[in-house]
Amino acid sequence: MxxxxxxxxxxxxxxxxxxxxxxxxxxxxxxxxxxxxxxxxxxxxxAPLDQVDVLWVIDDTATMAGAQEQLIEQFGSFAEVLDGAGIGYQMEVVTTSSGPWDGEGWSPDTSDEAIYTAEWGSAGSFAERLRVGTSGSDKERGLSAALLALTVDGGEPPEAPRLVREDADLLVVFVTDEDDCSDDGALSDDSPTSCYTSQERLVPVGEIVEALIDVHDDVNRVLVAGILGTEASGCPDVYPGTRYQRVARATGGWVADICGEDWSGALERLGAHATGLRxxxxxxxxxxxxxxxxxxxxxxxxxxxxxxxxxxxxxxxxxxxxxxxxxxxxxxxxxxxxxxxxxxxxx
Known part of the structure; x- marks a missing residue:
């Protein structure tokens, strides 16, 4: 006994x-x-935040025109929370085309000044920057695009400023109808379908998570979220963003279904996270x-x-x-x- x-x-x-x-x-x-x-x-x-840096990573392929317009139309739900908090924010948008494609060069910036700050006025004025076009690479490398924007002092063009500030928390938001294809060049000669059939050749998700955490060396200061395809998505030409979902889960973030007609609740929740309500x-x-x-x-x-x-x-x-x-x-x-x-x- x-x-x-x-x-x-x-x-x-x-x-x-x-x-x-x-x-x-x-x-x-x-x-x-x-x-x-x-x-x-x-x-x-x-604790309420005094500073936050927000990176939007938007899919710029042919199937995303409607989603970009929906994001712009409903962006006020996010902006209202951010403006109401009165914090010092910075925002930037990049696309899932993280490198040159078809010999055409890099995905273009969406404004003369890449980083939008609270000093420029209402956060709602940032919304037009989210219309990034639909001529991007058909291999959506959103995770590597985010790392390029967050960890490189420079890039293309060389004078591009760095978004991350030491005293600011970081929120990264992905909006895409495909899964991530960050391959570090391994699939450069393959068709876009290889992003799904050869996922073992992609950059491991764990490496990307660690790189994101290393931006601040504290996982509780970095949060990843997304408006993505999910396993429950029921609209055509939308695929589950499983790699993005894994990164979001690892940082305490979450995802909303890109097939939903109303994103206002998700955007309001993003605003709460941006102002320090974890x-x-x-x-x-x-x-x-x-x-x-x-x-x-x-x-x-x-x-x-x-x-x-x-x-x-x-x-x-x-x-x-x-x-x-x-x-x-x-x-x-x-x-x-x-x-x-x-x-x-x-x-």
């Missing part, structure tokens, strides 16, 4: 190793065995499923996808339900037992 005097782990020390006594009775003999639990606690603050936080270490305890301003929330939070053991993300997202200024404390079998999050 095995009996346990195991107390609630939440009453153990917040950091370091906590010993737990277990009594084992065998053939009339009793032994006490010490089991060590690696107890962890992390604290986050839902609904997910990634832990520094893996947690044992079932061991996670979450406190918002010292009030405990329960693990419940509808009214509390969920924990993803693959990405180490704690995500709050829509009605449980901590308010601005809230302090979030997350306690958990470390999962010693996981050392790297899965992407």
């Amino acid at each position: 095995i009996t346990s005097s195991r107390p609630s782990w939440r009453r153990l020390s917040s950091y370091g190793l906590a010993s737990l006594g277990v009594l084992i009775e065998l053939t009339g003999c009793t032994f006490e065995v010490a089991i060590e639990l690696d107890q962890q606690a992390e604290t986050f603050v839902q 609904d997910s936080f990634r832990l520094q270490r893996a947690a044992e499923p079932g061991s996670v305890a979450v406190y918002v301003d010292q009030l405990e929330l329960f693990e419940d996808p509808q009214e509390g939070f969920t924990y993803d053991p693959e990405t180490w993300l704690v995500r709050f339900a829509p009605d449980a997202v901590p308010a601005r200024g809230a302090t979030i404390r997350i306690e958990y037992v470390r999962d010693m079998s996981r050392f790297v999050p899965a992407y």
